[in-house]
Amino acid sequence: MTKNPTACLLVIGNEVLSGRTQDANINFLAKGLGAIGIPLREVRVIPDVPETIISTVNEVRAKFDHVFTTGGIGPTHDDITSECVAAAFGVPWEPHPEAWARMEAHYAKTPDGVASFNKARQRMATMPRGATLIDNAISIAPGFSIGNVHVMAGVPRIMQAMFATLATTLAGGAPIISRAVHATRAAEGQIAAPLEAIQTRYPELDIGSYPYYRAHGQGVAIVAKGTSEEQAEAAIAEVTAMFEGFGVTPIQGEPDAA
């Protein structure tokens, strides 16, 4: 797994920090980035404060191979991601000809015509110099990439459409695969020592232990993640045998959600 490029996600917006909005982008991108072999290594949720956005972008773009941002690219006063990314890169924030053309053409077809491509909407076609567009199949206004920073919308369905396009352009490593086994009535405190021994035998896997509390019972799920399917399956076979040794019944896969 050490050869995979790494990712950091910046969720930009007061609404997540205030609890107004339940974030849905972290989980989607965690899975999507794992699937293309660019595992997510850190997430930061930060407010709509210019200095915070600028310094955070500069810190994490130096630390990770890719930085993805969600939020703050709409037309209102609280949407400041784009200009802050320009400031972070020290480049002008200026009309992007292709984004401008796409949005002007879109608004020309609306009932109010090209007049509705007003100053606020023109901000959405204004980007750091050198940005390349990320298509927006849902609502026209594109996201963009500059260097290793990929700027996407915060609205989940728009972000997801942007990521679908963007993902095809990124060179990932081996996909992160996952195998799991769980056992109702197993207790973490009981299995901790033999589980640690299994983790030690598979240093390239990330083996996690997660208690669950469900209507159908409570127990422990063990998940092995890595780039080798063979190793993940071998480790989960050992965990399965370990559960049997404790007299609980292992069930392959994750527990049902309910």
Added chain:
Amino acid sequence: MTKNPTACLLVIGNEVLSGRTQDANINFLAKGLGAIGIPLREVRVIPDVPETIISTVNEVRAKFDHVFTTGGIGPTHDDITSECVAAAFGVPWEPHPEAWARMEAHYAKTPDGVASFNKARQRMATMPRGATLIDNAISIAPGFSIGNVHVMAGVPRIMQAMFATLATTLAGGAPIISRAVHATRAAEGQIAAPLEAIQTRYPELDIGSYPYYRAHGQGVAIVAKGTSEEQAEAAIAEVTAMFEGFGVTPIQGEPDAA
């Protein structure tokens, strides 16, 4: 709002970064901290990597008035938050007499008796020297506070029980209150300029604009947050009048979820 103490949340665990687990703690704590006047200013989701946990704890405990952590205090090999917090503070990680007594007494009553208070479970009673306990009404093993860092479980219902106790001990500022109005068929690009003018007139409020896409229609919700109910209501009254000026029908509050 500048006089309120500030909070940072560290979500510690590979399972959130891999997408295995959908975090539920950020939103709960965002609301809970706002309600006691300790607004959440940053969240970081970080992996179970000692150097990352130690350096992040030290960075954010210097930057924010309070740091809350969730995850990594169970008995298995991937639970390393407690020893990393001890390392961050440069204090010994040692048995906590009261936590030890509580857990020993609990396991003495289980079918296997005190023998089931094994090495793995003893780790959960091992804490940074000087830690004060955070009660765990659900599963005994306590969380703890040291300095301005509050270490809680990752399992949502356990974390929520811990936070309920902890919150009563923290000196917060004025609660953050919120008022909202929304209008179907309103567009952010249309209202951006007058909305910015309203934000400028209420510099102590945080006024956010959030598009929504629901089965019952799409539109824009405007949310004003701050410590003054009077100001939030005055700002939302101005937004309501602004919506009326655009010929759309404002509805007080947030849009229905569905």
